[in-house]
Amino acid sequence: MTLNMNLGANSYDIILEHGAIQKASEYLNLNRKVFVITDDGVPAEYADIVCAQCKHPVKAVVAQGEDSKGFPTFEKLCRMMLENGFTRTDAVVAVGGGVVGDLAGFTAASFMRGIDFYNIPTTLLSEVDSSIGGKTAINLGGVKNIIGAFHQPKCVLIDPDVLKTLPKRQIANGLAESIKMATTFDAELFELIENKDIAENLDIIIERSLRIKKYVVEHDEKEKGLRKVLNFGHTIGHGIESYEGLHGLYHGECVALGMLPMCEGEIRERLLRVLEKAELPTKLDFDADRVFEAITHDKKLDGETLNVIYVPEIGKFEMKKTPLSDFRTVLEEVFCK
Numbered sequence: 001m002t003l004n005m006n007l008g009a010n011s012y013d014i015i016l017e018h019g020a021i022q023k024a025s026e027y028l029n030l031n032r033k034v035f036v037i038t039d040d041g042v043p044a045e046y047a048d049i050v051c052a053q054c055k056h057p058v059k060a061v062v063a064q065g066e067d068s069k070g071f072p073t074f075e076k077l078c079r080m081m082l083e084n085g086f087t088r089t090d091a092v093v094a095v096g097g098g099v100v101g102d103l104a105g106f107t108a109a110s111f112m113r114g115i116d117f118y119n120i121p122t123t124l125l126s127e128v129d130s131s132i133g134g135k136t137a138i139n140l141g142g143v144k145n146i147i148g149a150f151h152q153p154k155c156v157l158i159d160p161d162v163l164k165t166l167p168k169r170q171i172a173n174g175l176a177e178s179i180k181m182a183t184t185f186d187a188e189l190f191e192l193i194e195n196k197d198i199a200e201n202l203d204i205i206i207e208r209s210l211r212i213k214k215y216v217v218e219h220d221e222k223e224k225g226l227r228k229v230l231n232f233g234h235t236i237g238h239g240i241e242s243y244e245g246l247h248g249l250y251h252g253e254c255v256a257l258g259m260l261p262m263c264e265g266e267i268r269e270r271l272l273r274v275l276e277k278a279e280l281p282t283k284l285d286f287d288a289d290r291v292f293e294a295i296t297h298d299k300k301l302d303g304e305t306l307n308v309i310y311v312p313e314i315g316k317f318e319m320k321k322t323p324l325s326d327f328r329t330v331l332e333e334v335f336c337k
């Protein structure tokens with residue numbers, strides 16, 4: 001199936017197809033110098049399958065993990081491109097999860113002020129969310145995604161077959177982003193995740209998540225308004241994530257926890273059950289003061305209030321300016337019972 005991200009001159013196809021990676025050259029222009037970037041946790045065969053279809057492949061394997069999303073690795077990649085004589089008409093291909101996608105995308109956005117970028121996501125999180133939309137970034141000084149650019153890919157190739165090698169916990173991590181989109185935008189998708197077997201319906205979950213993200217990006221490419229909905233669960237999630245070293249939680253797991261305080265009553269109960277079904281965490285074992293402190297360091301802080309996405313009904317959302325004191329109370333209520 002092909003979806004088209006309609007962004008005028010920046011439009012591109014999103015191919016969702018089992019086995020697509022085997023015929024990448026049918027969809028991507030690999031008949032040139034191609035910089036294939038992957039990490040050492042992604043099974044090597046995926047990048048090798050892509051390299052085998054390129055006229056002049058140059059492969060870079062970075063260390064897996066968030067630490068690669070920083071200036072040292074970015075510089076190494078730029079130097080490799082320079083040494084290998086890359087020009088403005090060449091291309092970069094990401095073969096990996098959100099880390100590789102963000103890093104490779106930013107490299108493509110920066111080299112010679114921007115060259116063609118293709119994304120071949122290999123985690124569920126990147127297949128349902130981060131590979132489309134054009135946000136690319138690296139981290140600096142412990143602040144996530146603080147250096148970046150909007151640089152839309154020329155094509156995104158989503159092959160659900162590559163998820164066969166992905167650990168179960170990483171599948172749950174990606175599901176958190178689909179649950180986020182269902183909770184704010186698509187009551188039917190929420191009910192599907194709630195009532196049906198998740199593994200058997202993964203293709204549908206990927207497709208519907210992509211359709212939601214596509215709609216949001218098409219209506220607000222540069223995050224001036226609507227696209228902020230994708231931050232549902234992220235304000236508290238990022239706060240929790242800053243203690244990641246302590247708890248070893250993944251991004252999606254932090255988002256899962258971060259969504260719970262942003263709804264109430266029966267909505268929160270249903271979300272809690274869905275997160276548990278997806279094997280995502282719903283409890284936090286450190287005190288609200290520390291979470292609160294971490295959240296108030298978040299970059300979305302605006303004076304004495306926080307702008308957050310709140311869900312009044314499954315499939316609907318509203319943007320709310322919330323006083324910090326209310327935030328403190330709700331954190332107590334959700335996590336410190």
Ligand SMILES: NC(=O)c1ccc[n+]([C@@H]2O[C@H](COP(=O)([O-])OP(=O)(O)OC[C@H]3O[C@@H](n4cnc5c(N)ncnc54)[C@H](O)[C@@H]3O)[C@@H](O)[C@H]2O)c1
Pocket residue numbers: 039040041042043064065066069096097098099100102122123124125126129130131132133134135136144145162163164165166167170173251
């Ligand atoms: N650009 C965006 O719009 C956007 C949106 C959400 C998240 N992100 C970013 O995405 C990143 C998280 O991405 P992620 O969750 O994909 O993590 P990740 O890229 O670190 O991948 C998780 C792990 O899975 C391994 N892996 C990848 N594919 C595999 C496969 N098919 N089989 C086995 N192992 C595999 C990787 O080596 C890594 O160890 C964060 O840096 C976050 O900031 C970006």
